[in-house]
Amino acid sequence: MMAEDFKGSNILLVEDEETLAVGLEYNLTEEGYLVKWAKNGREAVGFFEKDKFDLIILDIMLPYLNGFEVAERIRKTDPQIPILMLTAKTESGDRVKGLEKGADDYLTKPFHLHELLLRVKGMLKRKNWYKRSYENQPVYKFGINEINFETLTCWHGKVEIRLTPQEAVLLKYLVERKGEIVSRKELLENVWHLNPEVETRTVDIFIGRLRKYFEADPANPIYFKSIRGAGYIFEQ
Amino acid sequence: MRGKHSLFYHILIFILAQLVWLSLLGIWIYWYVSNYIVFEKVGEEVSPQLIYDVQNALPFVLGLILLIGLSLITSLIFRHLNVQLRLTKLYDNFIGNVTHELKSPLSSIQLYLETLKQRDVPLEKRKEFIDMMMKDADRLQSLINSILEISAQEKKRLFQDYQVYQADLFVKELIEESFLKFRVGKESYRITGEAPCQIVAGKDAMKVVFDNLVDNAVKYSVQKVQIIVSLSCNSKKITILFTDFGIGIAAKEHKKIFGKFYRIYNKEIPNVKGTGLGLYRVKEIIRAHSGKITVASEGDARGASFKIELPAYSELSKRKLKKLLKTERYN
Numbered sequence: 001m002m003a004e005d006f007k008g009s010n011i012l013l014v015e016d017e018e019t020l021a022v023g024l025e026y027n028l029t030e031e032g033y034l035v036k037w038a039k040n041g042r043e044a045v046g047f048f049e050k051d052k053f054d055l056i057i058l059d060i061m062l063p064y065l066n067g068f069e070v071a072e073r074i075r076k077t078d079p080q081i082p083i084l085m086l087t088a089k090t091e092s093g094d095r096v097k098g099l100e101k102g103a104d105d106y107l108t109k110p111f112h113l114h115e116l117l118l119r120v121k122g123m124l125k126r127k128n129w130y131k132r133s134y135e136n137q138p139v140y141k142f143g144i145n146e147i148n149f150e151t152l153t154c155w156h157g158k159v160e161i162r163l164t165p166q167e168a169v170l171l172k173y174l175v176e177r178k179g180e181i182v183s184r185k186e187l188l189e190n191v192w193h194l195n196p197e198v199e200t201r202t203v204d205i206f207i208g209r210l211r212k213y214f215e216a217d218p219a220n221p222i223y224f225k226s227i228r229g230a231g232y233i234f235e236q
Numbered sequence: 237m238r239g240k241h242s243l244f245y246h247i248l249i250f251i252l253a254q255l256v257w258l259s260l261l262g263i264w265i266y267w268y269v270s271n272y273i274v275f276e277k278v279g280e281e282v283s284p285q286l287i288y289d290v291q292n293a294l295p296f297v298l299g300l301i302l303l304i305g306l307s308l309i310t311s312l313i314f315r316h317l318n319v320q321l322r323l324t325k326l327y328d329n330f331i332g333n334v335t336h337e338l339k340s341p342l343s344s345i346q347l348y349l350e351t352l353k354q355r356d357v358p359l360e361k362r363k364e365f366i367d368m369m370m371k372d373a374d375r376l377q378s379l380i381n382s383i384l385e386i387s388a389q390e391k392k393r394l395f396q397d398y399q400v401y402q403a404d405l406f407v408k409e410l411i412e413e414s415f416l417k418f419r420v421g422k423e424s425y426r427i428t429g430e431a432p433c434q435i436v437a438g439k440d441a442m443k444v445v446f447d448n449l450v451d452n453a454v455k456y457s458v459q460k461v462q463i464i465v466s467l468s469c470n471s472k473k474i475t476i477l478f479t480d481f482g483i484g485i486a487a488k489e490h491k492k493i494f495g496k497f498y499r500i501y502n503k504e505i506p507n508v509k510g511t512g513l514g515l516y517r518v519k520e521i522i523r524a525h526s527g528k529i530t531v532a533s534e535g536d537a538r539g540a541s542f543k544i545e546l547p548a549y550s551e552l553s554k555r556k557l558k559k560l561l562k563t564e565r566y567n
Contacts, residue, residue: 110343
């Protein structure tokens with residue numbers, strides 16, 4: 001369990017359950033990350049405004065401001081910081097809400113330590129890959145859509161859209177493989193850095209969101225097409 | 237989503253009920269109007285006076301009864317459905333809260349076990365982790381107990397080890413244990429008054445009462461926790477006044493807070509965790525002791541005072557005493 005190049009990354013841990021937070025802080029510190037622990041939503045926003053972080057681990061049920069509200073506030077000022085939501089809620093509606101409010105990934109409680117650390121590492125890795133990637137081609141256009149991968153701002157005609165980092169990474173991955181069929185398994189492994197057996201619904205939720213942003217008729221997509229039994233294809 | 241569907245079905249049922257009601261009304265009007273002419277013709281031929289009275293009065297009275305009956309039934313059905321809807325909503329919230337309350341300590345225990353298995357943790361840290369796990373195990377146990385005991389309590393099958401105690405010693409001992417459990421320091425509470433009388437009480441049950449009151453005072457205090465407990469007694473009863481200086485409870489919620497699954501929402505301190513069973517359990521326990529609990533609060537960050545009144549030992553009837561002090565296990 002080595003953090004490789006990511007040692008020294010700053011992580012904001014937002015968790016009000018003391019026993020869980022102490023254990024998480026210990027493990028993340030052992031991996032070489034620098035951890036700051038916020039005990040409630042209000043404190044988390046305060047820390048975020050003062051310090052610079054590379055990743056946020058965010059519980060949903062928090063005093064004062066809940067995880068959704070914290071994610072929403074953070075996204076207004078920083079569209080790129082990766083947010084991993086921890087939730088005891090299992091309803092898919094809550095997961096979708098979390099992702100809509102700006103989380104990039106979620107983990108349901110109780111979780112395995114190994115899985116959490118892999119996700120944290122995966123998110124930091126993605127953040128770095130993405131940063132390198134957009135430096136070569138910061139702006140991309142298709143149809144009436146224009147995407148700035150650096151600022152995560154897009155235009156669908158005259159409508160402005162802000163992408164979350166996870167949406168941007170997925171979009172970038174599909175754009176770089178234009179015309180190729182990309183399977184859900186491949187997306188989970190390379191975009192989410194997850195075991196493909198874990199949760200295939202995640203990919204569908206994100207593709208659905210890209211269609212909503214960039215397709216004139218999301219029910220009949222022309223750019224982000226589904227290939228039955230195979231996956232997705234981005235065509236222009 | 238479930239809530240929205242329930243609402244939709246309830247409105248649909250209400251509309252259907254109204255349609256049935258209006259159809260019946262229509263049929264009645266149709267029947268009355270069409271028969272009026274027949275009655276009138278037959279009546280004129282057979283017995284003008286008799287038919288005149290009957291056809292005017294009887295259908296009218298019957299119709300009126302039918303209409304009132306239908307209105308009442310429709311209102312009752314709708315009221316019942318609304319109550320059901322509210323209960324379903326409360327129950328859904330309860331399930332959500334309990335899921336959270338169960339999963340959080342479980343996640344923590346799993347995290348520490350995996351940490352101890354995968355890492356070479358120094359001895360001092362090991363001890364700290366074990367303490368954390370025990371704390372979580374206690375939390376799980378207390379939540380599971382509260383759910384199981386409520387069901388037993390409602391069926392009046394919960395065993396309590398009732399004994400006769402010296403009131404003030406008993407209350408002081410239990411309440412100080414609760415303060416210790418919820419980390420309320422000596423500087424944050426004061427116990428005043430004397431209650432030199434005897435009461436009959438179940439120690440474990442009364443511990444649940446004080447744990448809940450202290451836990452609520454801690455959870456619903458925005459500033460530093462401050463609690464005053466006043467004791468007094470007379471020949472008839474012992475009174476425990478538990479006052480905190482938290483966010484307070486609005487007047488409209490004074491009764492509701494003792495309801496099952498009910499939880500207060502306050503924008504000053506949102507997202508407070510809990511199951512909505514605490515004060516319901518407290519009320520049931522005090523009731524089982526033949527006592528009474530009420531709350532007084534001006535709301536609006538002015539704190540709350542819970543008044544518990546328990547009958548003095550000498551005031552309990554022989555029958556009640558026999559019932560309370562019976563020590564055999566029911567379930």
